[in-house]
Amino acid sequence: MSTTTTKTELEDVALAAPDKERLSALLVGLDRPPRPSALSASLTFGWRAMLKIKHVPEQLFDVTAFPIMLVLMYTYLFGGALAGSTQEYIQFLLPGILVMSVVMITMYTGVSVNTDITKGVFDRFRTLPIWRPAPMVGYLLGDVLRYVLASVVMLAVGMIIGFRPDGGVLGMLAGVALLLVFAFAFSWIWTMFGLLLRTEKSVMGVSMMVIFPLTFLSNVFVDPSTMPGWLQAFVNNSPITHLATAVRELMAGNWPAADIGWSLGWAGLIMVVFGTVTMRLYNRK
């Protein structure tokens, strides 16, 4: 980040030098306001995440193009073989692939935490008298926006190629809402790795190791009843399976109370465990 590497540096010769009289005027007056509430500080950090999206919109590539690719690829690749037709398969696949994509996208949180934490601005955040988890919560709030975008894009593509859920708009909204709650909680795993590991690459590597088995070993693509018993034991108890079932059923217009319960339970557990570890690491960094 040395200034000499920046080619488009602004010329400051033309800018006025700071004026002494004016400087001392700047320093007086202003009363110190009371510290912001936890919510207000978190929302301010969420605003920061949105500003970053505004300045670097390319980063939305992974929540737009990537999910579209997944939907199209798996629908046309497996549809005929697994369900007889792509039309049939998309009804089964779309809620599942939505869960898989959003859960996969959460791992970028770790990468952005990791690159951000090494910069000087984090030192400033950490010397502010604010609610300690606020910067992390702010990240995740910004990321929730990305998950919403990914969900909208995928559902739109799905509808174009024939996804017609029985639950209608309400069912889809309920499914997405549950998914967002889970993704928010699940992201705390990545904030932990983002703080724990030294480089962006290692964060990416570890994330892949966790994400791939977890999302593929589920009922996202196929019904687990044809899998060997030991694998069924894992798949049937995986949080992703519970979540995928819950989202699928909600979108189909049902109320899968048990799977919703499991999904929220897992979300709560992940958040408590990894949220705690994240904050310990953050305070000690």
Place this chain on the structure above:
Amino acid sequence: MSTELAIETTGLVKVFGENRAVDGVDLAVPTGTVYGVLGPNGAGKTTTVRMLATLLRPDGGSARVFGKDVVKEADAVRSRVSLTGQYASVDEDLTGTENLILLARLLGHSKPAARDRAAQLLEGFGLSEAAGKQVKNYSGGMRRRIDIAASILNTPDLLFLDEPTTGLDPRSRNQVWDIVRAVVAHGTTVLLTTQYLDEADQLASRIAVIDHGRVIAEGTKGELKASVGSGTVHLRLRDAAQRPEAERVLSLALDATVQLDADPVALTARIDAHGSDRGAAEQAARALAELARAGITVDNFSLGQPSLDEVFLALTDKKGVAA
């Protein structure tokens, strides 16, 4: 208030693996002054500042900021300090305005108040035109200014400036100095780390010299200079061939080691007036008379206080010999 210490540390230690980065630092910084922490790269300056700013937990000793422990009462410390780190402590992806509004909001200002304060500071720091540009496009001097502006959104009681002018051109450096002077004039205590002696000389009223994680000297500028001798004589001879003779005469007259400069006609000697009943000027005059008697022509002569450079080198040298 005036007798209260802004910073007080006793035996502060921070260890990174095998390296004792900070190895028993004692500091007492009075309020309302600029306190300089001077030392070469890797001396432990930044680590000390990070502990005082609650960013690092000390491994030993204690540190208090305005009487509050930096570990146990970290939040109370945070509400009274600001940090301008060695690298820009603002978000490079955001614009100047966005950065200041973000931080003002985090300090508890309402949206309109944050916007007003941001505009006010940008104008005061001569950054109005760059306000809407991302900070990553700012020049080094502009980054420093936005950084310091961010630190005084709420005027802090204690401002940490970690090498604020490293890498700046002389003009930007002078601007930063002006800002620091204005901040201190307002009553804020400033802890300034630097590896530039002239910077400490220009701004600081007291200075601690740090090397290998320890304070090797502490005092006012005058005290530090006096500790290596009361003055320095610089001589230029007309004839380079006379230099060995001049060296002999001088070292006898001043009872001091004479240093031969790179310039073949120049010599430098330190005068120690403390152990003597004669003042530095009187000693120098006697030395000059001795030189004249020996038939050595002196073209140019000056007697000055030792520069902090000389102090610094002398101190770090001593340490090297002792170790």
